[in-house]
Each structure stands twice: as C-alpha cells, then as structure tokens.
Amino acid sequence: MSSEKSKILESAQQFTIRGQINKAIEEWKKLLTDTPNDANILNTIGDLSLKSQSPGNGSRDAISYYIKAADIFVSSGFALKAIAVYKKILKVEPSRKDIYVRLGDLNCDRGLIGNAREDYLTAAKLYSQDGRIKEALEVYRKIADLDPSNLNVRIKIAEIFFKEGLKEDAIEEYNKVALAYLKEAKRDEAENLYRLILKFEPNNLNAIVKIGRLRLDDGYVDEAIGYGKMAFDLSKESPDALSLLVDSYIKSKMYDDAETLLTKLIELHPDQLSHRDTLATILVAKGNNEGAANVYLVIGTEYFNHNDLDKSLIYAEKAKEISPDLLPAHELLFEVYSNRGNKDDILGKGLYLAKYFYDTGEKEKAKGYYLKILEEDPFNVEAKEGLEKVSGEETKYKEEIVKEEGVIDVSGQIASAEVYIKYGLLEKAILELQDIVKRSEPDNIEAHVKLKNLYKNTGEQDKAFEECLKLIRIYEPLDEPDKIELLIREAIEVSPYDSRIKEYKERLIKRSQVDFNELLEEARFYEQQGMIEEAISVYNRILSIDSVNEEAIREIAKLKRLKSVDTIPEVELVKPEESPVSFFDLGEALKEEVKEKPVYEPAPMEISAVKSFEEIFQEFNKGIQAQLSPEDYETHYDLGIAYKEMGLFQEAVEEFKISIQGTPRYMDASYMIALCYKELGEYHEAVKALEGAISSQQYSDQRHLVVKYELGSLFELAGKKEDALHVFTEVHDTDETYRDVSERVLNLQKGI
Amino acid sequence: MSFIHYSSREINCKIVYYGPGLCGKTTNIRYIYNNTNPESKGKLVSIATETEHTLFFDFLPIFLGTLNGFKLKFHLYTVPGQIFYEASRKLILKGVDGIVFVADSQVERMDANMESMDNLRRNLTDQDIDINYTPLALQYNKRDLPNIMPIPEMNGLLNTREVSQYESIASKGEGVFETLKDVTRQVISELKKAVQLG
Numbered sequence: 001m002s003s004e005k006s007k008i009l010e011s012a013q014q015f016t017i018r019g020q021i022n023k024a025i026e027e028w029k030k031l032l033t034d035t036p037n038d039a040n041i042l043n044t045i046g047d048l049s050l051k052s053q054s055p056g057n058g059s060r061d062a063i064s065y066y067i068k069a070a071d072i073f074v075s076s077g078f079a080l081k082a083i084a085v086y087k088k089i090l091k092v093e094p095s096r097k098d099i100y101v102r103l104g105d106l107n108c109d110r111g112l113i114g115n116a117r118e119d120y121l122t123a124a125k126l127y128s129q130d131g132r133i134k135e136a137l138e139v140y141r142k143i144a145d146l147d148p149s150n151l152n153v154r155i156k157i158a159e160i161f162f163k164e165g166l167k168e169d170a171i172e173e174y175n176k177v178a179l180a181y182l183k184e185a186k187r188d189e190a191e192n193l194y195r196l197i198l199k200f201e202p203n204n205l206n207a208i209v210k211i212g213r214l215r216l217d218d219g220y221v222d223e224a225i226g227y228g229k230m231a232f233d234l235s236k237e238s239p240d241a242l243s244l245l246v247d248s249y250i251k252s253k254m255y256d257d258a259e260t261l262l263t264k265l266i267e268l269h270p271d272q273l274s275h276r277d278t279l280a281t282i283l284v285a286k287g288n289n290e291g292a293a294n295v296y297l298v299i300g301t302e303y304f305n306h307n308d309l310d311k312s313l314i315y316a317e318k319a320k321e322i323s324p325d326l327l328p329a330h331e332l333l334f335e336v337y338s339n340r341g342n343k344d345d346i347l348g349k350g351l352y353l354a355k356y357f358y359d360t361g362e363k364e365k366a367k368g369y370y371l372k373i374l375e376e377d378p379f380n381v382e383a384k385e386g387l388e389k390v391s392g393e394e395t396k397y398k399e400e401i402v403k404e405e406g407v408i409d410v411s412g413q414i415a416s417a418e419v420y421i422k423y424g425l426l427e428k429a430i431l432e433l434q435d436i437v438k439r440s441e442p443d444n445i446e447a448h449v450k451l452k453n454l455y456k457n458t459g460e461q462d463k464a465f466e467e468c469l470k471l472i473r474i475y476e477p478l479d480e481p482d483k484i485e486l487l488i489r490e491a492i493e494v495s496p497y498d499s500r501i502k503e504y505k506e507r508l509i510k511r512s513q514v515d516f517n518e519l520l521e522e523a524r525f526y527e528q529q530g531m532i533e534e535a536i537s538v539y540n541r542i543l544s545i546d547s548v549n550e551e552a553i554r555e556i557a558k559l560k561r562l563k564s565v566d567t568i569p570e571v572e573l574v575k576p577e578e579s580p581v582s583f584f585d586l587g588e589a590l591k592e593e594v595k596e597k598p599v600y601e602p603a604p605m606e607i608s609a610v611k612s613f614e615e616i617f618q619e620f621n622k623g624i625q626a627q628l629s630p631e632d633y634e635t636h637y638d639l640g641i642a643y644k645e646m647g648l649f650q651e652a653v654e655e656f657k658i659s660i661q662g663t664p665r666y667m668d669a670s671y672m673i674a675l676c677y678k679e680l681g682e683y684h685e686a687v688k689a690l691e692g693a694i695s696s697q698q699y700s701d702q703r704h705l706v707v708k709y710e711l712g713s714l715f716e717l718a719g720k721k722e723d724a725l726h727v728f729t730e731v732h733d734t735d736e737t738y739r740d741v742s743e744r745v746l747n748l749q750k751g752i
Numbered sequence: 753m754s755f756i757h758y759s760s761r762e763i764n765c766k767i768v769y770y771g772p773g774l775c776g777k778t779t780n781i782r783y784i785y786n787n788t789n790p791e792s793k794g795k796l797v798s799i800a801t802e803t804e805h806t807l808f809f810d811f812l813p814i815f816l817g818t819l820n821g822f823k824l825k826f827h828l829y830t831v832p833g834q835i836f837y838e839a840s841r842k843l844i845l846k847g848v849d850g851i852v853f854v855a856d857s858q859v860e861r862m863d864a865n866m867e868s869m870d871n872l873r874r875n876l877t878d879q880d881i882d883i884n885y886t887p888l889a890l891q892y893n894k895r896d897l898p899n900i901m902p903i904p905e906m907n908g909l910l911n912t913r914e915v916s917q918y919e920s921i922a923s924k925g926e927g928v929f930e931t932l933k934d935v936t937r938q939v940i941s942e943l944k945k946a947v948q949l950g
Contacts, residue, residue, distance in 0.1 A: 176812045382853065611839065613839040616807060616808055616837075616840065619799075619807060620807050620808040622800050623799030623807065624797065624799065627797065627799070628795070628797070632795065634794060634795075635794060635795040635797065638794050638795075638797075638811070638827070639797065639811070641764055641827065642809075642811055642827060642829070645764075645766060645845065645846055645847040646843040646844060646846050646847075647772075647846055648843070667760075668757070668760040671757075671760075672757075706758045
C-alpha cells in the first residue's frame with residue numbers, strides 16, 4: 001500500500017470516529033480516483049452515505065453506491081457479497097422490484113431455486129401492484145422457467161395474458177399447461193383447459209383434436225368421431241385430425257372409411273411408418289392378410305434401409321407370421337440376420353431360401369445363397385453340396401444351350417468366377433473360366449485375363465505364360481499395341497527364357513523405337529530452347545528404356561559438359577595392393593596424389609553414367625577381381641557382409657565362398673552363407689552350409705549354441721521337424737534358458 | 753541397423769558418406785585409410801571410373817576395439833554422387849547406421865548439395881528411416897577454395913536439423929577425423945541404447 005493511500009485511509013477513519021461522515025466520504029472518494037472499480041470502497045461509501053446527516057440524499061446515494069458495488073461483485077464472481085449488498089439495498093428501500101429480480105437471478109445461478117422463486121414472486125407481485133403488467137409477466141415467465149411443473153403459475157400467466165388482451169399468448173400458455181396435465185394423467189384438468197381455449201377460440205384445431213382424443217380414449221367413439229369430423233372440416237390435411245378420425249373409425253369397426261382416410265394420410269406423409277402400421281392393422285382386421293404382410297414388409301424394408309435392424313426384424317417377422325409363404329419376408333429376414341451377424345439364423349434361413357430357389361428352378365439365386373452361407377461358414381457341408389449340385393446342372397444346361405443354339409451369354413459364368421475368386425475358391429473359378437474359353441467363347445478376353453491372373457496366383461507360370469500368348473494373339477487383329485506391349489512384358493516376366501516370346505520382344509523394341517523418336521524430338525526441342533535440364537531429363541527417360549541409345553548418351557554428355565562447372569577429379573585409381581610402408585609414410589607419399597586440382601577444369605562425361613545397375617556391378621566386380629587376390633580372405637569376407645547388407649545375397653554368397661577358403665574365417669563364412677541362403681529361401685543349402693560350419697575345427701562350445709540354434713531354425717523352416725527337435729533339444733540340454741529354445745522344443749514336441 | 757554377429761562376436765556398423773558428385777567423399781575415406789593404423793583397418797576397396805568418379809561404392813572396414821566383449825567394426829562406404837547412380841545409392845543406404853553428408857563449399861555447387869541432401873532424405877524415407885533421428889554429421893569440404901559460401905548460409909541451406917557441422921579440407925585431412933569421430937560417437941550411443949549386449 002502506498003503511503004499516500006495509507007494517509008487517506010487513516011484520515012477517513014479519523015473523520016468517521018469524529019462523526020465527520022461527509023468528510024470521511026470525501027476521503028474514501030479520493031481512493032476511487034485510482035481504483036474506480038473497487039467494490040469494497042464503493043460498499044464502504046454506501047455504508048457511510050447511510051450514516052450521513054442528510055437522510056434522504058444519504059439513502060439515495062447509498063443505494064447508488066451499493067448497486068455499483070454489487071454489480072462489480074457479480075461480474076467478479078463474488079455472488080455472496082453481491083447478495084449481501086442487494087439485501088442491504090432492500091433494507092433501505094424494500095420496494096425495489098429490480099433488486100428482487102437481480103437477487104432472484106443470482107439465486108437461480110447458484111441453484112437456490114426456492115430463494116429465486118421467492119424473490120421473483122415478490123418482484124412480480126410488486127410489478128402487478130404498480131400496474132406494470134409487462135414487467136410482471138416477464139418475471140412470471142422466469143418463475144415458470146424455474147419450475148415448468150408449477151402449473152398454477154403458468155395458469156396465472158395465461159390469465160394475465162388474457163387480461164392484457166394477448167389472446168394467442170394466453171392460448172399458447174394454456175396449451176402448455178394442458179399438455180403438462182395430460183403427462184400427469186390429469187385428464188379432466190386438461191380437458192377443462194382445452195374447453196376453456198375453445199371458449200376463447202371455438203375453431204382451435206388443436207383443442208378440438210385433443211378433446212376428441214380424450215373422448216375416444218374414454219370410449220365415447222361417436223363423440224370422438226364428431227370432434228374428428230369437426231377437425232377434418234377445419235383442415236382436411238391435418239394429420240392429427242385424420243388420425244383421430246381413422247382411430248375413431250377403427251374403434252367403431254368402420255374399416256373401409258378408416259382405410260380410405262389412412263391411404264390419404266400415407267399419401268400426405270409417406271415417411272410416417274406408424275400410419276402404414278395402422279393400415280396393416282386395418283387390413284388384418286378386414287382379413288386381407290397378404291395385403292397386411294406386404295405393408296409390414298414395406299415397413300421392415302424401410303427400417304432396414306435406415307439401419308434400424310431391430311425394428312426391421314420385428315416387421316419382417318410380422319409379415320412372415322401372417323403370410324408364411326411371402327418369400328420377400330424370408331429374404332428380408334436373411335438380410336437382417338446377415339447384418340446382425342446371427343450365424344445360426346443366417347445358415348437356417350440361407351439354406352431355406354437356397355432350397356426354395358433350387359426347387360423353383362431359380363438356380364442363380366440358389367447359388368447366391370449357397371455362396372453367402374459358405375462365406376459365413378466355409379465348411380458347411382449342405383451348402384457345399386448344394387453349390388456343387390447347382391453348378392453341375394448349370395454346366396449341363398449351358399452345354400445343352402450351346403448345342404441347341406450355338407451361342408451363349410457368358411456374363412453369368414464370368415460373374416460366377418468372380419464370386420468364386422472373391423471367396424477364395426480359385427480352382428472352381430478356373431474351371432468356370434476354362435469352360436467359357438473351351439465351350440463358349442475361345443477368345444473371350446475377360447476370361448483369358450482372369451485365367452492369366454489366376455494361374456499367376458496359383459503359381460502355374462507355364463499356364464499364365466500361355467494365357468499371355470493367347471491374349472496377344474487375340475489383341476493383334478484388334479490393333480491394341482499398348483495392351484500387347486504390356487502382355488509381352490508380363491510374359492517376359494513370367495517366363496523370361498521361353499523362345500516363343502522372342503518374336504514379340506523384337507517387335508517391342510521396334511515399337512519402343514517409335515516412342516524414342518518422339519522423345520528424341522522433345523529433347524531436341526528443349527535443347528534448341530536452351531532448356532538443358534529438361535533436355536537431359538528427357539534423354540534420361542530414353543535411357544531408362546534403352547540404356548544403350550547412342551544419341552541419348554551422346555547428347556547427355558554434350559549437355560552436361562555445357563552445364564558442368566565442377567569437374568575436379570577427386571582421387572586417383574586405387575592400386576590393388578597396399579603400400580608396404582607404414583601408414584604415416586604412405587599418407588605422406590600420397591600427399592600429392594590427393595591434392596585438389598583447380599576448379600572449372602572440364603571433365604568429360606563418362607559413358608558409364610548411363611549404364612544399367614547390372615553393368616555397373618559387373619564392371620565393379622571386375623575391378624574387385626583385379627584389385628583383390630582370392631587369398632585376401634578377410635576383404636572378401638567384408639565384401640560379403642557389404643553385399644549381404646545391401647540385400648545382394650547371391651553376390652554375398654560368392655564372396656563368402658571365396659573367404660571360406662581361408663581357415664580363420666571358415667566358420668564365420670559358413671555361417672554367413674547359411675544366413676544368405678536362408679534369406680533366399682534355399683533352406684536346404686543353408687542347412688548344408690551350417691553343417692559344414694559344425695564340422696569345422698573352429699567350431700567350439702562357445703559358438704555352438706548360436707550355430708545349433710540357427711540350424712534348428714533352418715530345419716524347422718525346411719519342414720524337417722524331427723531334425724529341428726533333435727537340434728533344439730541339444731541346445732536345450734546345454735542351456736535351457738538360451739533364447740526361446742524351451743518354447744520351441746515344447747512346440748515341436750506337441751507338433752510331432 | 754548394426755549387424756550383430758553372435759557367432760563371431762562382432763558388431764558391424766555401417767557409416768555412409770553421402771553427397772553430390774566430386775564433393776570429396778572418397779577423399780575422406782582415402783585419408784582415413786592412409787592415416788589409420790594398419791592393424792585397425794581392412795583393405796580399402798575403391799574402384800574409380802576413367803573420370804575419377806566412384807564406381808558403385810568405396811568400402812573401408814575399420815576396427816574400433818571392443819564393446820561388451822564384441823569386436824566393434826565400422827564399415828565406411830561412399831556412394832556414387834552422380835545423379836544417375838540412384839539404384840546404387842539406394843542399395844548402399846540399406847541398413848545404414850550413420851551418415852556423413854559431405855557438402856562442397858563452392859557457391860556454384862550449392863544446388864548440387866541441396867539436391868543430394870533431398871535425395872538422401874527421400875532414399876532414407878523409402879527405407880522408413882527418418883533423417884531427423886539418424887546419426888548424422890555434416891562436413892563442409894573444400895574450405896580452401898575461392899568462392900566458397902559462408903558457414904551460416906550453408907547451415908541455412910543444408911543443416912535444418914542443426915547437427916554438428918565440420919569445416920574441412922579433406923585432401924589435407926582437416927576435419928576428416930573430427931567428422932568421423934562425431935558420427936561414430938552418435939552411432940555407438942544409439943547402439944548402446946538399442947541393444948543390451950553380453
């Protein structure tokens with residue numbers, strides 16, 4: 001606290017003690033200069049103002065300060081302090097209606113509903129006494145919002161509305177109360193209010209319908225019909241009026257009248273499924289079970305489409321119950337079961353439907369249901385047998401058709417094959433497709449493409465290759481060069497050494513030449529425009545297709561030279577043999593050799609830049625052979641490791657095989673060879689390599705667990721479970737905690 | 753990832769020298785080879801083309817002692833810098849443990865440096881390796897040449913991760929071992945974190 005503030009406070013206290021209130025107030029007001037929103041100071045000034053010698057002005061001033069203080073307390077979150085200040089105001093001036101309302105708001109915010117109601121009621125009464133009806137109504141609304149169940153207040157509000165000539169507001173309020181009464185089952189009170197409404201507004205549709213409903217519920221059907229007709233006359237499309245009449249007619253068994261009106265109602269509100277439900281009830285009452293079942297089916301389907309499976313099930317069952325032979329009901333039930341995942345029901349209903357369709361000659365549908373059952377239960381014998389029966393007959397039928405008419409639509413067979421593929425029945429799919437190309441359409445492209453892909457999937461590469469050739473032959477007269485090119489590439493991939501593809505390969509290269517010419521033109525264009533990067537990029541694309549394209553190589557070299565700014569040769573060719581001198585001397589000796597040369601010295605573009613990876617590797621390998629002698633076992637071993645890490649397993653094996661000759665690395669190299677063969681999936685070779693390692697003299701106890709464990713794994717991978725168990729048992733006998741050997745032994749024992 | 757050979761009790765770690773063509777990667781490896789005790793190094797495998805570019809890769813194994821009873825062996829590789837050796841670079845990066853990115857400090861080589869850095873990032877991503885979490889050291893080589901770019905600018909262009917960077921004149925050995933030590937230290941730290949040895 002600053003000394004200035006302390007002085008003011010001290011002075012204010014002195015004035016207060018001496019009874020010099022006004023002077024004290026002046027001192028306190030000084031403090032407000034710096035902190036005008038200090039609610040405590042404002043409150044104190046309010047208190048002092050009350051004590052001041054001029055009572056009238058004092059009270060007015062006090063209230064003014066209190067209100068400011070309370071407002072600040074409210075906005076600062078000090079509700080209790082604010083309430084205390086408001087109460088002080090009410091002590092000074094008990095007729096301050098606005099303060100009661102503020103108090104009510106605060107109590108309401110704090111959840112003190114009783115206090116809030118009391119405050120609001122006081123305020124409302126005071127407003128009413130003063131004839132300020134609008135304000136009184138606002139407060140009554142607040143009370144009603146506090147406790148919607150306080151119907152007396154609401155009625156009072158409605159009465160005030162009427163008094164004030166606000167008829168619509170009054171009716172709205174009465175309606176709210178009447179509804180509340182209905183919820184509380186106070187039917188008489190509700191009816192009285194509706195009748196009251198009709199007194200003020202005789203054509204009030206809602207009140208007429210509601211009274212009609214109450215009459216109907218009480219069993220006064222004729223009266224209900226009267227109210228219904230009255231309502232219908234007022235609004236012929238009112239769903240409430242129509243519903244009242246329909247229900248009244250049903251109750252008096254006037255089903256035809258009810259049906260007519262209900263049909264109208266459904267036309268007006270087709271989404272209201274409850275109306276359809278009523279229609280079904282009427283149809284049942286009239287003995288039209290089939291009609292009713294169809295209506296239930298529509299409702300069930302609607303619910304199914306809206307994913308309300310529970311309700312869909314109810315209506316599908318209702319439909320089936322009153323019309324057991326209604327097939328769509330069974331189909332809908334099957335769909336609902338499938339979506340709910342009720343396996344037993346799916347199988348039961350699926351078999352029912354499949355048999356039904358089979359018996360009625362609808363084989364495709366029967367087949368569809370058998371397949372759906374198999375999707376749920378792949379081992380279902382009944383479905384499998386049914387499917388085979390259907391498929392067999394289908395083939396026979398098709399044969400007959402082919403025989404009789406010489407032509408057949410194979411789209412069904414293609415679709416069947418697709419279904420088989422979808423469910424993993426690849427052999428069946430192949431048979432179906434083979435049937436198409438053998439019996440119906442030998443050149444059916446879709447069938448051949450599917451067959452090709454199936455053969456590839458089933459590992460029948462020769463057949464896949466044959467299909468590629470067949471497709472090429474089919475595409476040739478159709479002038480489909482792109483497709484043919486793709487097929488040639490696929491055929492090469494499937495069977496690269498088959499001589500039959502040679503002719504096509506040559507054609508591919510010729511075709512590529514056409515593309516090259518286009519690309520070359522593009523590259524030349526860029527070159528002429530000085531767009532060197534773009535030109536190089538296009539030439540590189542050419543090289544990606546034809547790595548020996550001379551023009552591309554030549555032009556790239558030329559363009560690179562034009563563009564090149566860094567051409568410093570970095571190192572000299574490394575000599576194959578190490579220098580015999582010590583490393584420091586060697587460094588000194590090579591000092592000049594590794595010296596950087598000046599910048600901007602042009603370097604020629606190398607031809608190797610555009611070689612394929614295989615060519616680079618070949619060249620690299622030649623360099624290695626020139627640099628390393630076969631006796632350099634350690635370097636070959638290191639190279640083996642390098643290749644292995646690069647995923648070049650075959651190349652790694654070659655290096656390890658060289659290093660294996662050197663006794664120090666015999667064991668390690670054998671082990672690495674085994675790991676490489678394992679990566680290549682050649683487990684038998686891998687086993688052989690490890691057995692070699694075990695037989696070596698370097699094989700020691702220290703290493704044998706690692707090697708034996710690996711050997712056991714390889715036996716397992718090679719499917720030699722007994723050998724695996726034998727080896728793992730040896731490892732286990734030595735150290736049962738070694739890796740997961742105990743688990744492996746256990747699993748193998750169980751398996752064997 | 754480091755290859756732990758339990759049978760021979762060896763750990764092989766892979767350091768790759770990456771960077772644009774002719775930035776000095778092979779010079780680094782050669783300097784390391786020439787200045788390392790013969791007992792601690794294997795043979796340098798380096799095949800150069802007629803125009804002095806690296807063919808496929810340079811390769812130098814060096815031994816750094818033992819770690820928890822395992823012989824610690826570092827395999828140093830360089831990649832061919834020229835853009836058309838993409839396949840080789842991808843292969844060499846397989847299983848990488850640490851990277852030394854050698855940048856050419858000459859102003860006119862900045863595009864090539866950035867292109868190579870981008871290429872490194874992409875090739876690592878292809879292997880599901882995040883460059884931001886891989887041991888990495890930057891070497892700004894050829895600092896003795898005229899028209900070189902100041903270090904802050906080079907950092908701004910290449911060193912977004914703010915790793916250690918070393919100025920070097922690889923032909924004279926300046927900065928060569930410092931860079932290698934840095935990346936080796938990072939790799940060993942990662943190795944210790946990743947593997948419980950013994």
